[in-house]
Amino acid sequence: MNASADSRASKLAALLAARVVPVLRYTDASAAAYAAEVAVAAGCTTLELTWTIPGVTDLLRALRDKHGDALLLGVGTVLDESQAREALVAGADFLVSPALATEAVDMAHAAGALCLLGAFTPTEVLAARRAGVDMVKIFPADTGGPKHLAALKSVYPDTVFCPTGGVTVDNMGAYFAAGASIVGIGSNLYDKAAFAARDTAALVKQIIQTREAAHA
Template identity: 65%
Template sequence: MPTHATLPRWDLLRAARVVPVLRYHDSATALYAAQVALRAGCRAIELTWTIPNVLDVLQATRADSRLSGRDDVLIGVGTVLDADQARLALEAGADFLVAPGVVPDVAELAAAAGAISMLGAFTATEVIAARAAGADVVKIFPASSGGPGHLSALKAVFGDTFFCPTGGVSRENMAQYFAAGADIVGIGSNLYDKDALAQQDTDALVAQVRQVLAEAGVK
């Protein structure tokens, strides 16, 4: 169980299984990708701080989710590097914050706001530091550097830690990460077919994401 996160949000995150990690160079593409994720049935969406006007994208995604009757969707901000970014994201309504490393301020501010925190780690020492900082979730990043075997070794030591491998996770290998001990996975650019995204082929993209969710066991 998490240290700080409110129970309803925590239950939603556990059920999400797959978190699209949306990182784009323009806000219009990011918003479109988020809309696809909503339509496909994703229960959590991460918008990275590197998206231009990311907080506007967050609020637009929230409005879209409510219009479509998806009030149960968690929308968070990733690549949060300091307290100032964390505060702004929470003020904009982020349900969760994600840092690529151990940033104690992120966990502290999320806890105070009743939001979920994910702190990045790769080594056992970093996992210990993330837990000590109050992280609700430890994000193994970059997951591809160690692969499922690395996650399995960490899970054997930190069995009560909620892990989310991110970075190099795809439809083809996510089952291996789940078998290794992942509770949820973050999938970035591998989630959407690049040609379909460029053409804004919504039906094809939605079908693709729904297949990923089905294979991840989302009901």
């Protein structure tokens, strides 16, 4: 195994061990930075920072400077080569696309990073597999729900799936039972009132409960 493949293998193991990936989708950079620190305080070891965050690569670098390699940091909503390249230069450990941005796969792997492509249909899952993805993101997950994921898993039993979009602490157990290896949770990870009030203690407690439920 070469160094790049070895790096990807260790990152994949860390990602799978997390079980829950906070997906930070904000249009305000300070809100995203606060959400990131809350997640870290709650014991999260991996974060997905979406491209909607203004200066997302600056936030990635800031988190890396502060937390080092203790955090697995990814950039999501990657749609083209330019975004993929910028994220990788900033030090992203993994790239996530909501669609079949297949050009990102080889770029990520060359940098020792992982790549998760979005798919929804059996045909799209096959295309993602053929592109060499490390994991398939089922998005939007709640459109088809756990039954849809279970159907995909039945024909692609060796594919690692990460449903994202509409996943909550209440329904994630059904997704795991249907074959999810990990789940991505966005705004549902943070109580809206507590977040607006910057009630860090309440938010940390909520995320810890979600993480514990994912590992139960």
